Amino acid sequence: MGRLISRTLSRTLLALLLLVALAPILWTILSAFKKLRDIVTPVPKFVFTPTLENFATILLNPSIRDGLYNSVVVVGVSVFVGALLGVPAAFGLARLPARAKGEMQFFVLSLRFMPPVAIAIPFIVIYLDLGIYDTLLGLILVYLVTTVSTVIWLSVPAFERVPREIEEAAAMEGCSLGEIFLRFSLPIAAPSLFGALVFTFVLVWNELLLALTLAAENGTLPVVAASITSLGKEVPWGVINAATVILVLPPLVFIGLLMGFINRMVAPGRK
Numbered sequence: 001m002g003r004l005i006s007r008t009l010s011r012t013l014l015a016l017l018l019l020v021a022l023a024p025i026l027w028t029i030l031s032a033f034k035k036l037r038d039i040v041t042p043v044p045k046f047v048f049t050p051t052l053e054n055f056a057t058i059l060l061n062p063s064i065r066d067g068l069y070n071s072v073v074v075v076g077v078s079v080f081v082g083a084l085l086g087v088p089a090a091f092g093l094a095r096l097p098a099r100a101k102g103e104m105q106f107f108v109l110s111l112r113f114m115p116p117v118a119i120a121i122p123f124i125v126i127y128l129d130l131g132i133y134d135t136l137l138g139l140i141l142v143y144l145v146t147t148v149s150t151v152i153w154l155s156v157p158a159f160e161r162v163p164r165e166i167e168e169a170a171a172m173e174g175c176s177l178g179e180i181f182l183r184f185s186l187p188i189a190a191p192s193l194f195g196a197l198v199f200t201f202v203l204v205w206n207e208l209l210l211a212l213t214l215a216a217e218n219g220t221l222p223v224v225a226a227s228i229t230s231l232g233k234e235v236p237w238g239v240i241n242a243a244t245v246i247l248v249l250p251p252l253v254f255i256g257l258l259m260g261f262i263n264r265m266v267a268p269g270r271k
Contacts, residue, residue, distance in 0.1 A: 032241040039237045054242035064243070067224030072250060074139045074220060075205050081140075082147025083197060089148075090155035091181050094162075105156060111149040119145065120213040127214065134216045142214060143204050150200045158192030159185060197258060202251050221247055 031039050033050040058064050093101050123142050127133035132141075162185045170180045186193075211220040225243040 028241050028244050031238060032245045034238055034241075036236065036238055039241075051238075054236075054238040055246070057236075057239050058242050058246055063224050063227075064221070064246075067219055067221040068246070068250075070136060070139075070215075070218055071205065071221040074136055074143060074211075075201065075250075077140050078143035078147045078204055079197065079201050082144055082151050082200060085144075086148045086151030087155055087186070087193065088181065090152045091159045091185060093152065094156050094159035101156070105153065108149050108152045111145060112153075116207075116209040117213070120210055123214060133214065134218050136218060138214055139211060139218070139220070142210055143207070146204055146207070147200050150203060151196055154196035154199060155189070155193055158189040158196070161192065162188045194258060198251075198255055201254050205251055 030046075032054055033052070034045070034048055035051055035053070038045050038048045093104050096104065119142065123138070124133065127135075127138045132138040166184050166188070167180050170184050175183070206222060207220070208222045208226065211223050212226075215223070225240075225247055
């Protein structure tokens with residue numbers, strides 16, 4: 001009887017915490033389909049006539065479309081190149097002696113210690129001299145500082161959990177280091193790498209200060225979405241909520257595609 005009461009209380013508490021966590025998200029989604037008068041009413045309205053005007057305002061706005069395109073290109077290329085460079089580097093770091101590995105990991109992590117403004121100001125001068133200020137290439141290069149360091153830091157523990165016996169057996173069979181990495185270590189570590197890539201994608205997708213500083217006309221979606229609050233005399237809450245929903249969709253799509261890719265990678269090893 002005591003266990004039943006304890007289990008019931010635990011589930012009730014978990015449900016309440018889940019409701020508190022999801023309530024702002026659900027309210028944002030509902031507000032994206034409301035008209036402004038239904039949002040600013042003193043008494044919250046849960047029954048209303050939905051409208052797509054807010055999404056139409058967002059999708060028909062050229063600056064929003066350009067910002068979405070810029071974000072997809074910049075973040076997609078940054079995460080892809082960051083994974084190409086960071087995952088093999090993490091594999092190498094995981095095989096170093098403990099002291100050398102700790103020093104290298106601290107150096108990689110120290111790249112994240114710097115505030116974005118400390119990175120942005122020197123890059124402005126460099127980009128102006130190189131002629132790549134306010135370009136997608138410039139944003140990709142500065143985003144790589146974040147993606148490569150984050151991928152390396154989060155991927156090292158994934159490769160540390162790969163059994164050394166498997167790699168040693170593959171080496172005894174004549175496999176090169178590259179073959180060991182691609183055929184054995186990477187498939188085993190793939191589920192853990194999923195979290196590293198997702199966290200990196202979300203981190204750079206939501207980056208605002210660097211994009212705001214290093215791009216004027218070629219701003220990313222967070223920069224464009226932040227400027228929506230200046231549209232007209234009234235704050236367009238419905239449009240802002242619709243922009244928030246659109247801003248969240250690409251990471252969800254990325255997570256779905258990455259899960260499918262990792263499942264295909266791991267599936268052959270399960271047979």
